[in-house]
Each structure stands twice: as C-alpha cells, then as structure tokens.
Amino acid sequence: MSTEAxxxxxxxxxxxxxANTPHGEAWGALSRTHAAVSQRLQEALAQGxxxxxxxxxxxxxxxxxxxxxxxxxxxxxxxxxTRGGLTKLVDRLVKAGLLxxxxxxxxxxxxxxxxxxAGSSLLAEMRPVIVGELEIAFSANLSVxxxxxxxxxxxxxxxxxxxxxx
Amino acid sequence: MSTEAxxxxxxxxxxxxxANTPHGEAWGALSRTHAAVSQRLQEALAQGxxxxxxxxxxxxxxxxxxxxxxxxxxxxxxxxxTRGGLTKLVDRLVKAGLLxxxxxxxxxxxxxxxxxxAGSSLLAEMRPVIVGELEIAFSANLSVxxxxxxxxxxxxxxxxxxxxxx
DNA sequence: AAGAGAAGCTTGTAGATACAACTATTGTCT
DNA sequence: AGACAATAGTTGTATCTACAAGCTTCTCTT
Numbered sequence: 001m002s003t004e005a006x007x008x009x010x011x012x013x014x015x016x017x018x019a020n021t022p023h024g025e026a027w028g029a030l031s032r033t034h035a036a037v038s039q040r041l042q043e044a045l046a047q048g049x050x051x052x053x054x055x056x057x058x059x060x061x062x063x064x065x066x067x068x069x070x071x072x073x074x075x076x077x078x079x080x081x082t083r084g085g086l087t088k089l090v091d092r093l094v095k096a097g098l099l100x101x102x103x104x105x106x107x108x109x110x111x112x113x114x115x116x117x118a119g120s121s122l123l124a125e126m127r128p129v130i131v132g133e134l135e136i137a138f139s140a141n142l143s144v145x146x147x148x149x150x151x152x153x154x155x156x157x158x159x160x161x162x163x164x165x166x
Numbered sequence: 167m168s169t170e171a172x173x174x175x176x177x178x179x180x181x182x183x184x185a186n187t188p189h190g191e192a193w194g195a196l197s198r199t200h201a202a203v204s205q206r207l208q209e210a211l212a213q214g215x216x217x218x219x220x221x222x223x224x225x226x227x228x229x230x231x232x233x234x235x236x237x238x239x240x241x242x243x244x245x246x247x248t249r250g251g252l253t254k255l256v257d258r259l260v261k262a263g264l265l266x267x268x269x270x271x272x273x274x275x276x277x278x279x280x281x282x283x284a285g286s287s288l289l290a291e292m293r294p295v296i297v298g299e300l301e302i303a304f305s306a307n308l309s310v311x312x313x314x315x316x317x318x319x320x321x322x323x324x325x326x327x328x329x330x331x332x
Numbered sequence: 333a334a335g336a337g338a339a340g341c342t343t344g345t346a347g348a349t350a351c352a353a354c355t356a357t358t359g360t361c362t
Numbered sequence: 363a364g365a366c367a368a369t370a371g372t373t374g375t376a377t378c379t380a381c382a383a384g385c386t387t388c389t390c391t392t
Contacts, residue, residue, distance in 0.1 A: 079198075
C-alpha cells in the first residue's frame with residue numbers, strides 16, 4: 001500500500017498515480033477488452049437477426065454437457081451469473097422453444113436445462129458468426145499457442161478470484 | 167452421473183466442436199475471468215459500504231485526465247459504454263456530489279464531467295480496496311512482467327475489435 | 333423417525349444498461 | 363447568407379440483472 005497523501009486539497013492536476021500499478025493496468029485492459037469484444041459480438045448477432053449473446057452462451061454450455069443438459073446451479077456457476085438471473089434467462093429460452101426443463105428422479109430439488117433440437121440447430125447457426133468475429137479479433141494478435149497461454153493465464157486468475165481467500 | 171443409458175438416440179451428441187477453437191476458448195476464459203474478478207471487486211466494495219464498481223471507473227478515468235475533466239463522449243468511449251448510459255451514470259455521480267458538469271465556451275455542444283473534491287477523496291478511499299483485491303487475484307498468477315505482457319496482448323485485441331474491419 | 337438445518341431453485345422488486353428518437357449547436361456547400 | 367448534414371448530449375422506453383425473501387426437498391443428528 002503505497003497509497004498515501006490522499007490530500008484533501010483540490011489539487012489542481014497532479015494526482016499522479018490513479019491505478020498505475022501493473023496489475024491495475026492489466027485489469028483495465030481486461031475489462032475494456034471484454035467490453036469491446038462483447039459489443040462486437042452482440043453487434044454481429046443483431047445484424048443477423050440472432051438472439052443476444054447470453055443466449056448463445058447458455059446454448060453452448062448446455063450443448064457441451066453430457067446428455068446435453070445441465071443442472072441450473074452448475075450452469076449459473078459456469079456462466080458466472082446469479083441463480084436468480086439464470087432462472088429468468090432460461091425461462092426465456094424455454095419460451096422460445098430452445099430449451100426444456102427436465103427433472104431429476106433422485107433429487108427432486110434439482111432441475112435441468114435440457115437442449116432441444118431447435119436449440120441445437122440455432123446454436124449451429126450462431127456459432128459461425130461468433131467464431132468468425134473471434135477470429136478477426138484474436139487471430140490478428142495471437143497465435144494458437146499464445147491463445148492457449150492466454151487461456152491458461154486467465155483461468156488461473158479466475159480460479160484465484162473465485163476461491164480467493166478474502 | 168453422466169452415465170450413458172438414456173442414449174436412446176445414436177446420439178448426435180458429439181456435436182464435435184462447440185467452441186473448441188483455441189480462440190474461442192481464450193474468449194471464454196476472458197469472459198468468465200472478467201465476470202469473476204468483477205464480481206469479487208463489487209463484493210469488496212459493497213462490504214466497505216462503497217459505491218458500485220462503475221462509479222470507481224468513472225472517477226478513476228476523470229482523475230487521470232488533464233484538469234481532471236473529460237468530455238462525455240470521450241469518457242463513454244474510454245469506458246466502452248454507450249453515450250446514453252453514461253449520461254445517466256454521470257447524473258448519479260453528480261447527484262452524489264462527486265462530479266460536476268461544466269461546459270465548453272468554444273463548442274456549446276460539449277459538456278465535461280469534472281471531478282469535485284468529494285469525488286477525489288472518495289476515489290482515494292476506494293483505490294486501496296480495488297488495488298488490494300486485484301493484487302490477490304493477479305499477483306498469485308502473474309509477475310509484473312507477465313502482467314505487462316497481458317495488458318499489451320489484450321490492448322491489441324481490443325484495438326482490433328474496435329477498429330475491426332467487419 | 334422426527335425435527336433442525338442445509339441445498340436447490342424460483343419469485344418479487346428495484347436498479348442499471350442499451351437502443352432509438354429527440355434537441356441543440358456546429359460545419360459545409362451552393 | 364441560407365439550407366442541409368453532421369456532431370454532442372440528453373431523454374423515454376423496454377429489457378435485463380442482481381439482491382433478498384420464500385418454498386420444496388434432502389440430509390444429518392439424536
């Protein structure tokens with residue numbers, strides 16, 4: 001903590017060191033890059049009359065899961081959103097006929113989000129759009145190896161942030 | 167779980183390649199990491215009775231700017247949010263006495279978001295919280311050099327994504 | 333086996349963001 | 363000059379997300 005000198009003074013302009021720590025800069029870049037890429041993806045989807053990005057993320061996650069279904073809780077954790085938020089998000093996909101709610105015999109509390117054929121085929125239509133945009137954004141700056149390194153690095157940070165000992 | 171059984175169908179289950187391209191994986195990691203770290207920061211701020219993260223980002227951006235003021239448009243671009251969204255965000259900070267709207271003599275259309283002393287001192291209180299959390303999340307995984315590399319990599323991606331030739 | 337407590341999901345409510353339409357000022361072309 | 367287009371911000375509306383409270387169902391004692 002080298003932060004001192006909070007100075008109550010209306011200090012004209014110095015202020016000098018806002019967040020200029022290397023990790024702070026890295027976070028800033030991470031945050032802005034996420035926003036920029038996310039925006040670009042949303043734009044591309046909207047242009048093709050496709051549903052918004054969160055829908056794609058749900059479909060992609062469920063499609064990868066065994067038997068193409070996931071417990072609501074696991075899905076919320078995978079997408080890093082709240083359970084309440086996911087309930088309503090899945091509601092919309094169900095209403096659109098892309099997903100189906102199924103239940104667990106062994107444990108009546110849990111409900112699954114299960115992929116329907118319509119969801120599967122919509123996913124197949126959306127994927128090229130997403131992949132294409134990502135290629136544009138990433139491949140100009142990163143080799144495949146570098147992309148893998150980046151993924152590992154970020155996963156490490158995420159793990160620490162989640163399990164992080166406050 | 168994950169036992170087969172229900173297999174009923176010749177399971178087109180494979181689906182083969184959901185987003186399993188290296189760049190797709192990198193994007194997934196980026197997205198989830200952003201969400202996780204962001205969530206952690208919000209949590210830390212809330213715990214200290216501080217305003218939400220976007221307030222910090224506005225204050226930090228304005229504090230770094232010359233004369234501690236920024237044009238609304240530039241600020242929106244820096245934070246990668248829409249102009250309309252920024253107007254209302256700044257409204258809240260103004261109402262809280264942290265920012266002030268000032269105007270430009272030369273061009274009557276532009277308005278500045280200008281940092282007030284209260285904003286400056288709140289920023290000074292928030293910064294250690296943010297920096298501390300970021301250190302926890304990042305320093306366990308990244309050296310200073312690696313953090314700089316990461317920043318450069320991400321900035322490159324962001325630039326491509328923004329100016330990207332659709 | 334019965335009750336306290338935890339786990340899993342949903343609902344009600346409030347706050348925040350994006351999108352599109354609108355006003356006001358500036359720049360440009362004839 | 364005068365009109366048309368472009369730029370800078372704001373406002374109105376709809377949607378989405380988080381937060382907290384609530385309802386089942388399961389688990390673990392005793």
